[in-house]
Amino acid sequence: MSAPTRRPPRAELLAALETRRSVAAAGLSEPGPSPDEVRRLLTIAARVPDHAMLVPWRFILIEGDARAEIGALLAQAYRAGNPDMAPEKREKFAGIMSRLFPAPLAVVVVSRPNRETMIPVVEQEMSAGAVCLNLLHGVEALGFHGIWVTGWAATNEAALRIIGISEGERVAGIVHIGTAKEPPMERPRPEVEALVTRWTKRD
Template sequence: MIASTRRPPSPETLALLETRRSVAAAGLQAPGPDAGQTQRLLTIAARVPDHAMLTPWRFIFIEGAARAEIGARLAQAYRDHNGHMPEEKREKFAAIMGRLFPAPLAVVVVSRPVAGSAIPAFEQELSAGAVCMNLLTGAAAMGFDGIWVTGWAATHQAALTILGVGVGERVAGILHIGSAKEAPADRPRPDVAALTTRWSPSEP
């Protein structure tokens, strides 16, 4: 008999994938991953399909005292760029920016497609998305909770400058990672059967 390299099934991994659920950043608190866990998490995050091994992504960490500082800068930038908004509304959103990083760790996944590569930028961006998902799944496997968000802080040029996102780069996601204050209820999940067709040669 030829020896098989088939990996044994992992019921624990399957259960995690079948039950993982995002937790809003405001619902996350300490503890977050320690230095060793964070390093391991990054190694897991970087273990994604990457056509032609371009590594078209990088990471920015926001943790500790930097969270309040960057929040204050984002809040001010929000005010500066939304002078046209009614003050009450502007202040409401500026306050949200000020509290944008409540979780112990936020990882900004920066997509940086290699220009002029034979690999389409879209494929490179998908690889950055895979990095985000691996971070979320890896964090869940370590017993942490998290969420993948974007929004104003991930898209407005003023915010990108504050984050340190350069020309030719985009934020694929901000991953907030910590421990859930409360276990989240599930949300409705897609009906996969309704989303699936089976190709047949008789169809155009």
């Protein structure tokens, strides 16, 4: 048998992985991905490690007019859920909830672990997290920008019902996708070597 041959490094892929940056949802505008590009993005997102092939995640797309419609419902839920808050403060946050989807497309990555199997729920939830990151890498590869967020809408019971999350499911992430209004600046990154120890045999 011949010795294994290493594949040549892919410079463009490495550069993308080494420079990926998130852009806040408010900094994302048109154009967004076309229907074909959305299909491609979701196919890339779904190509993640998945112990026992349980597919423990699904997608909810929020785009077009649905963004304002769901925003209005979320704002209403925020008001209803905070009756004792000072009205000025409540209106400020309700306004934020009404504009929660400014980018052309938001993909809600829903974690739906299968509790009937031997595969731990945490592993299935990590697979859903991997979906979010793969989606971001796909977004980068197609020339768009995005960001993975959670926040009130991803955890509040009333908001989850509005988004369409069922019992036993959780929001792994809301990934906003669009074209960056401004190129993102770099942010500080961890010194990787400081995070590394090398295992050595102890006597």
